[in-house]
Structures are given as C-alpha cells and as structure tokens.
Amino acid sequence: MTSPAPDAATVRVAPKARLQWDEVRQRHVLLYPEGLVALNETGADILAMCDGTHTLAGIVTSLQQRYGVEGVQQDVTGFLEALAAKGLILFERG
Amino acid sequence: MMSQPLWLLAELTYRCPLQCPYCSNPLEFAGGRFRNELGTEDWCRVFREAKALGVLQLGLSGGEPLLRADLEQLVAAAHEVGLYSSLITSAYRLTKDRLAALRRAGLDHVQISVQAADEELSNYIAGTASYRDKLAAYRWTKELGFPLTVNVVLHRKNLHQVRDLILLAESLGAERIELANTQFYGWAFHNRDALMPTRAQLDEGWRVVQEERARLGTKLEIVWVLPDYHERYPKPCMGGWARSYMTVTPAGEVWPCHAAGRITTLKFANVREHPLEWIWHHSDAFTAFRGDAWMPEPCRSCPRKTVDFGGCRCQAFLIAGDAGVTDPVCSLSPHRHLVDDAVAEVERTAAVDAGEWLYRAAPNSRALAAKG
Ligand code: SF4
Ligand code: SF4
Numbered sequence: 001m002t003s004p005a006p007d008a009a010t011v012r013v014a015p016k017a018r019l020q021w022d023e024v025r026q027r028h029v030l031l032y033p034e035g036l037v038a039l040n041e042t043g044a045d046i047l048a049m050c051d052g053t054h055t056l057a058g059i060v061t062s063l064q065q066r067y068g069v070e071g072v073q074q075d076v077t078g079f080l081e082a083l084a085a086k087g088l089i090l091f092e093r094g
Numbered sequence: 095m096m097s098q099p100l101w102l103l104a105e106l107t108y109r110c111p112l113q114c115p116y117c118s119n120p121l122e123f124a125g126g127r128f129r130n131e132l133g134t135e136d137w138c139r140v141f142r143e144a145k146a147l148g149v150l151q152l153g154l155s156g157g158e159p160l161l162r163a164d165l166e167q168l169v170a171a172a173h174e175v176g177l178y179s180s181l182i183t184s185a186y187r188l189t190k191d192r193l194a195a196l197r198r199a200g201l202d203h204v205q206i207s208v209q210a211a212d213e214e215l216s217n218y219i220a221g222t223a224s225y226r227d228k229l230a231a232y233r234w235t236k237e238l239g240f241p242l243t244v245n246v247v248l249h250r251k252n253l254h255q256v257r258d259l260i261l262l263a264e265s266l267g268a269e270r271i272e273l274a275n276t277q278f279y280g281w282a283f284h285n286r287d288a289l290m291p292t293r294a295q296l297d298e299g300w301r302v303v304q305e306e307r308a309r310l311g312t313k314l315e316i317v318w319v320l321p322d323y324h325e326r327y328p329k330p331c332m333g334g335w336a337r338s339y340m341t342v343t344p345a346g347e348v349w350p351c352h353a354a355g356r357i358t359t360l361k362f363a364n365v366r367e368h369p370l371e372w373i374w375h376h377s378d379a380f381t382a383f384r385g386d387a388w389m390p391e392p393c394r395s396c397p398r399k400t401v402d403f404g405g406c407r408c409q410a411f412l413i414a415g416d417a418g419v420t421d422p423v424c425s426l427s428p429h430r431h432l433v434d435d436a437v438a439e440v441e442r443t444a445a446v447d448a449g450e451w452l453y454r455a456a457p458n459s460r461a462l463a464a465k466g
Contacts, residue, residue: 016203016241016269020176024098024148031150031178033203033241033270036100085312087269 009091011059011080012052017088019047032088042067046076050089056080097384098148099374102177103341103352104140106168107131108157111186113221114209115451116247116282116289119157120355124459131344134164136365138171140342143370145175155182157344160192166199173200180205182245185231186224190238193231197238204235205243205272210251211258219251221453232266243270248299248321249289250444256299260306264314271314273303275321279353281454283412284462288449290440296321323433327398328405328421335383335407340374348373350380353408357417383407388418392426 013019017032028044030037039047045066049059060073083089108123120128132140141152152172159165160183172179180203181196193204208228209219216225235242244263246252252259256273263271275296276282276289291299303318310316322329332339332351341352347362348370349355355362363377374380382388386399393404405421413422414429422429452458 015239018178018202020150020178022148022150024146029150031202033180033205033243034151036150036178087312087315 008055008057009093010052010055011050012090012092013047013050014088014090019044030083030088032086037083037088043079046079050080052092056091097337099144099338099340100149101151101153101339102141102144102149103153103155103339104137104168105155105157105341105343105352106137106159106162106165107344109161110156110158110184110454111161111222112158112184112224113453113455114219114247114281115221115285115453116249116276117454118277118280118282118352119454120280121284122459122463123157123454124456125463127347128343128345132342132346132365134167136346137164137168140365140370141168141172141177142175143365144340145177147371147374150176150178152177152179153182154179158184158186160184160186160188166192166195169196169199169201173202178202180243183207183231184220184224185228186222187227188231188234190230190234193234193238193240197240201240203243204240205245206231206235207245207247208259208262209246211255211262215252215255221455232268236267241270242266242268243272244268245272245274247274247276248291249276250291250295250440250449251289253291253295253299256302257306260302260310260314260316264310269315270317272317272319273299274317274319277319277322277353279356279408279412281452285451286436287440287443288451290323290436291321292441292444293324293437296324322406322409322423323437325423326425328402328409328423330402331406331409331421334403336374336380337384337403340380348377348379350383351406351408354379356408357411359411359417383418390419392424393420396426 017030019030022029028039046059060076063072064070080089108119108128169179179201181201182205185206206228208216210216213225217223246259260271278286282289303316307316336350341349342365346364346366348365349362360382361378363373389404393399405424407417409421409423410419411417413432420427422433
C-alpha cells in the first residue's frame with residue numbers, strides 16, 4: 001500500500017521509470033513498462049528534482065521560489081502520491 | 095493534427111522454440127513472406143526513423159527475439175536513440191550472462207511469458223519443456239535489477255490457475271502480471287474451439303483477480319485483458335487504427351497491429367522500400383481505416399465511436415469477412431450472431447470435449463499453407 005508522503009523523506013524516480021524529453025511533441029514524459037505519463041513544465045521540474053537528494057519539503061520550497069508562488073504543497077504532494085501509487089516514485093526515509 | 099505513433103512492436107523473427115497454440119503470429123509464418131529477415135542495419139534504421147516519428151516505446155518480440163544473435167546490438171541502438179525498450183520473450187535457453195549483456199546494452203524492461211502455474215501444464219501448453227528456464231530467468235531478471243512483467247495468456251486449459259499464477263508472480267517479486275485472455279487471431283483463431291473458456295471460468299477468474307487486487311494493492315499490478323467475445327462492446331483495438339501503434343514484421347512489412355497481415359484486402363508497405371514516415375502517413379494499410387470516414391452503420395452514428403473506434407478491423411475480417419464493418423463482437427453489429435454461435439458452441443461442448451488444438455510449429459504452418 002502507498003504510504004502518505006512524509007515531508008522528511010527524500011524522493012526518487014523509481015528505477016523502472018525514465019524521465020525523458022519528447023522532441024516530437026515538445027514535452028517531457030515519464031516512461032515506464034507499457035506506459036508513459038505526459039508532463040507539463042511544472043511536472044517535469046518536480047520530477048527532475050526527484051533524484052534521491054531532495055525531500056518533498058525541499059521540492060516545494062524550491063518550486064515556490066522558482067515560480068514566485070505560495071501554497072503549492074498540496075498540489076505537489078498530490079502529484080507525487082499519484083505517481084507513487086503507480087510505483088513510479090519512491091519515498092525514502094533519510 | 096496528424097497522429098504520431100508512440101508504440102513500435104518489432105517482431106524480430108518468427109522462429110520460436112515454443113509452439114503455443116494461441117500464438118498471434120500468422121498461420122503461414124514459416125512461408126516465404128516472412129523468412130527473409132531484416133538485417134541489423136535495417137532494424138537500427140527503423141528504430142531511428144521510429145523515434146523521429148514520435149515513437150517512445152519499443153517492444154522487441156517475435157517469435158523468440160533471443161534467436162537473433164544481434165539482439166544486444168539492436169537493444170543498444172534502441173537505447174542510443176532514446177526508446178524505452180521491453181524484451182518480450184519465452185526465456186527459453188536464456189542465460190544470466192546474456193541477460194546481463196542486454197542490461198548493459200540498455201534494455202529497460204523484461205517480460206517473460208509462462209503458460210501455466212505448474213511445470214507439467216506449462217510445458218504441455220508451450221509444446222516445449224521450457225518452465226524451468228523461465229523460472230531461472232525470472233530470478234535473474236530481478237537480480238539484475240530489471241522491472242519484470244510475467245505474461246500469461248489465459249484460455250480454457252489454464253483459467254482455473256489464476257490465483258496460482260498471481261501467487262507465482264508475487265513470489266518472484268514481479269512488478270506486473272499480465273493475465274491476457276486469449277484474443278482470437280493467428281493460431282488462436284485457428285484453435286478457437288479448443289481455447290475458448292466458458293462463461294463460468296471467466297467469471298471465476300475475474301472474481302479471483304478482484305480479490306487479489308484488493309489483497310496486493312500496489313505491490314503487484316494485475317492487468318486483466320478482457321475476453322472480448324464475452325463482452326457487449328469491442329475493445330478500443332490499438333487505441334484506434336493507425337493512431338499510435340505499428341508493428342514491423344521480421345521481413346519488414348509494416349502493419350497497424352500485429353494481426354493485420356491477415357487482411358488480404360490491404361496492401362502493406364515494407365521498410366526495405368519506403369521510409370517509415372511515408373508508410374505511417376501514406377501507405378494503403380495505414381490510411382484505410384484511420385479516422386472515422388470509413389465507418390459504416392451502426393458505428394457511424396454511434397456515440398461510442400470515439401471510445402472504441404468501431405472495434406477491431408482484423409476481427410471484422412476474420413469473422414465477417416470484411417475488414418470495413420463493425421467489429422462483430424459488438425452487440426449492435428449485424429454479425430454478432432456469429433460470435434454468439436461460437437460462444438454457445440463452447441458452452442454446449444466444453445464439459446464433454448477435451449478440445450484438440452494444433453500446435454504453432456513450422457510443419458503445421460506449411461501443411462496449412464499447402465491446404466490454402
Ligand atoms: S506465443 Fe508462444 S509460440 Fe508464439 S511466439 Fe510467443 S512463445 Fe513463441
Ligand atoms: S456500433 Fe461501432 S462504435 Fe458503437 S459500440 Fe459498436 S463497435 Fe463501437
């Protein structure tokens with residue numbers, strides 16, 4: 001079962017998935033066995049930070065700085081939890 | 095906007111040491127049309143052209159792709175252009191060294207079939223003693239860090255094993271198990287009466303799948319491919335004809351799905367003669383049923399036509415003799431009675447009749463071709 005995303009856990013794209021630029025459609029995609037998720041710019045930014053060194057809280061802070069917005073915590077958490085439910089993102093306790 | 099393909103199934107060879115009676119390969123796979131296999135360079139070019147056209151997902155299949163001595167090179171070429179590659183194999187005679195070499199070459203995902211949950215039945219259905227090779231290969235796949243899919247084609251002779259198959263996949267640490275109810279094309283269509291399950295078997299299988307999904311959650315993804323003869327509406331075959339998918343056969347013909355070569359009223363272009371881009375956009379086979387202009391009634395005025403695209407063209411050809419009619423599986427099709435008859439026949443005879451099948455083997459293929 002998926003555990004809720006703890007703020008302190010580091011986040012990583014699962015080994016079975018690969019973040020990639022799709023030149024033909026001019027967007028990032030997350031590829032995995034027999035499927036893919038098409039990403040918008042923000043989604044791609046988030047996943048680029050899912051490299052095992054950033055925590056969920058760190059990603060939120062960094063996004064808020066980059067886009068100059070507040071309160072993205074819930075959206076980011078929801079986005080990552082949905083991917084975690086498909087086994088595409090791993091939360092690792094530090 | 096013109097559609098761009100996402101998926102390429104590369105059928106590298108139709109040679110195969112197994113003889114599964116449900117095989118989707120063409121009945122005449124041993125004949126001249128398929129024997130002149132593309133070389134390494136041809137395939138590498140196909141992969142480059144596919145990527146440039148928009149393909150992201152590559153299935154390396156067959157037949158048995160391991161029989162290609164250049165498989166490592168092909169995987170490396172696919173990796174280099176950025177395709178996500180899946181090896182779709184029986185794992186017969188696969189060694190750990192070769193699997194490790196494929197890993198180094200950049201292979202992303204391994205899908206290994208098994209024909210049943212126990213050795214005796216699995217070997218019987220495969221027509222080849224292959225179960226032990228498969229179990230060893232499953233373990234190496236995990237040890238080497240690949241994501242693993244266990245693939246099982248379900249039919250009358252193994253549907254009672256759904257739970258055991260799921261337990262097997264769980265014990266192997268697989269990410270996915272694909273429980274694919276037989277789709278009746280190729281050898282499966284020829285062997286339909288021996289393979290088609292009863293309604294009761296399907297209901298029980300589906301019940302077990304739901305139970306096991308609830309138990310396993312995200313630990314193991316259980317894919318259940320619907321048995322479309324027993325449904326009211328057809329499947330959205332290939333996500334719509336020529337919308338996102340193509341198959342390249344061993345000798346270079348390009349098909350909108352892996353069963354399309356059977357449709358004798360279409361002309362198939364070959365990568366030896368045309369660039370993939372031209373084939374995708376302009377060849378007869380791809381343009382014939384793209385979009386919905388070709389649709390007759392009842393599809394034409396049906397609200398579901400954007401959901402299932404009128405179903406499967408190959409099934410329309412196989413059952414109704416015309417690739418351009420509504421999929422006969424659809425309950426609105428004027429040909430549905432042909433499907434109902436086949437289903438009813440199985441309900442009537444399954445209990446008493448063991449059901450003989452013809453194994454998918456080169457001598458059988460040649461004998462069928464000779465009969466015409
Ligand atoms: S279905 Fe069986 S016989 Fe056909 S290619 Fe696959 S392993 Fe070989
Ligand atoms: S009539 Fe055609 S579009 Fe409508 S459900 Fe049947 S196959 Fe699909």
